Amino acid sequence: MVDGLFVPxxxxxxxxxxxxxxxxxxxxxxYPQAGLRSVGHFQAMSIPTVFYPHIEELNKELRNxxxxxxxxxxxxxxxxxxxxxxxxxxxxxxxxxxxxxxxxTATLTGTIAKGADSIAKYRKLHRELSFALPHxxxxxxxNNRTISRxxxxxNVYTINFLALSPENRTGE
Numbered sequence: 001m002v003d004g005l006f007v008p009x010x011x012x013x014x015x016x017x018x019x020x021x022x023x024x025x026x027x028x029x030x031y032p033q034a035g036l037r038s039v040g041h042f043q044a045m046s047i048p049t050v051f052y053p054h055i056e057e058l059n060k061e062l063r064n065x066x067x068x069x070x071x072x073x074x075x076x077x078x079x080x081x082x083x084x085x086x087x088x089x090x091x092x093x094x095x096x097x098x099x100x101x102x103x104x105t106a107t108l109t110g111t112i113a114k115g116a117d118s119i120a121k122y123r124k125l126h127r128e129l130s131f132a133l134p135h136x137x138x139x140x141x142x143n144n145r146t147i148s149r150x151x152x153x154x155n156v157y158t159i160n161f162l163a164l165s166p167e168n169r170t171g172e
Contacts, residue, residue: 026045080154
């Protein structure tokens with residue numbers, strides 16, 4: 001279903017003055033969520049091709065029209081889609097969720113810790129887990145009914161500032 005967002009553009013359409021403003025089609029990689037095979041997140045090395053006509057219009061409006069600038073200022077690079085809930089369930093400043101960080105295993109190995117630094121790390125982890133175990137924290141977060149559970153899609157673009165007309169190089 002998501003693959004349909006990344007259909008190759010017909011070059012013969014010739015609606016793109018300086019070529020397609022991104023990759024022409026893309027393989028989509030899927031990552032399962034919660035052990036489910038058919039539900040998860042995706043990443044692609046292009047943006048959905050439905051955005052290309054809009055980028056073309058922006059590029060025509062913003063482009064430096066001097067002959068030495070035969071390229072687009074804006075180009076689509078990649079895309080990812082995931083459940084917005086993921087932002088609300090990660091640990092503070094952590095890339096991974098607390099449940100994925102093996103905090104319980106790390107604490108258990110600390111019971112045989114030797115040396116002041118290792119013992120201090122063990123005690124800190126033990127204190128953290130005494131308030132709530134990682135799966136209990138995660139459960140409390142997902143039981144919050146106000147958390148967004150929408151599909152979040154993010155496109156990544158590059159902007160070639162030299163390809164922008166001088167009046168559009170304001171940073172606004």
